[in-house]
Amino acid sequence: AQKVTQAQTEISVVEKEDVTLDCVYETRDTTYYLFWYKQPPSGELVFLIRRNSFDEQNEISGRYSWNFQKSTSSFNFTITASQVVDSAVYFCALSEVNAGNMLTFGGGTRLMVKP
Amino acid sequence: ETGVTQTPRHLVMGMTNKKSLKCEQHLGHNAMYWYKQSAKKPLELMFVYSLEERVENNSVPSRFSPECPNSSHLFLHLHTLQPEDSALYLCASSSGTGTWEQYFGPGTRLTVT
Numbered sequence: 001a002q003k004v005t006q007a008q009t010e011i012s013v014v015e016k017e018d019v020t021l022d023c024v025y026e027t028r029d030t031t032y033y034l035f036w037y038k039q040p041p042s043g044e045l046v047f048l049i050r051r052n053s054f055d056e057q058n059e060i061s062g063r064y065s066w067n068f069q070k071s072t073s074s075f076n077f078t079i080t081a082s083q084v085v086d087s088a089v090y091f092c093a094l095s096e097v098n099a100g101n102m103l104t105f106g107g108g109t110r111l112m113v114k115p
Numbered sequence: 116e117t118g119v120t121q122t123p124r125h126l127v128m129g130m131t132n133k134k135s136l137k138c139e140q141h142l143g144h145n146a147m148y149w150y151k152q153s154a155k156k157p158l159e160l161m162f163v164y165s166l167e168e169r170v171e172n173n174s175v176p177s178r179f180s181p182e183c184p185n186s187s188h189l190f191l192h193l194h195t196l197q198p199e200d201s202a203l204y205l206c207a208s209s210s211g212t213g214t215w216e217q218y219f220g221p222g223t224r225l226t227v228t
Contacts, residue, residue, distance in 0.1 A: 044221040102163065
């Protein structure tokens, strides 16, 4: 079974729409970390956020917000008022203490924002 | 700019060639990583170096040989590759191999003919 599942392989929205990217993870560790990365067409992954398993407080950074819910093992990412520059592939990742803290990535969600 | 550079950005090589990919980080980090990203699979961790020592080798074929001469440089030596090795190879670095976020380079797009 995949440890990190991003069920949405591709999402297309029109500019200014809000969009939520889903991430569901699986772990037996009580201590773990979750990450979101953005991969624009240029190729490099850009770090967006890190969240530890003891901090379920939601976070907002500009138009970006993250909803972490341990009860459903989800760490969803919402972009408010999407822009064309948000078009990219977004990856959710899990780091488990008992797995040597190595990152396990989900399959990614390709977001296309149309003008 | 992420502070992690990779060269070359694109590489085409035959199955009998030997080539090397280079990664350099300007962030003062102690850990460096090689990942493979292909169309059919999620990002796959290949190798991890911490303080210039290899700490992870994720069952990678021996035709891929990493080298980390110092904490700022990482190489991936390639020889007798197969067409299925064609992929985007990404380098990353982090402050440590713990739960630190990793910073990625732009990748080398490798095509094996």
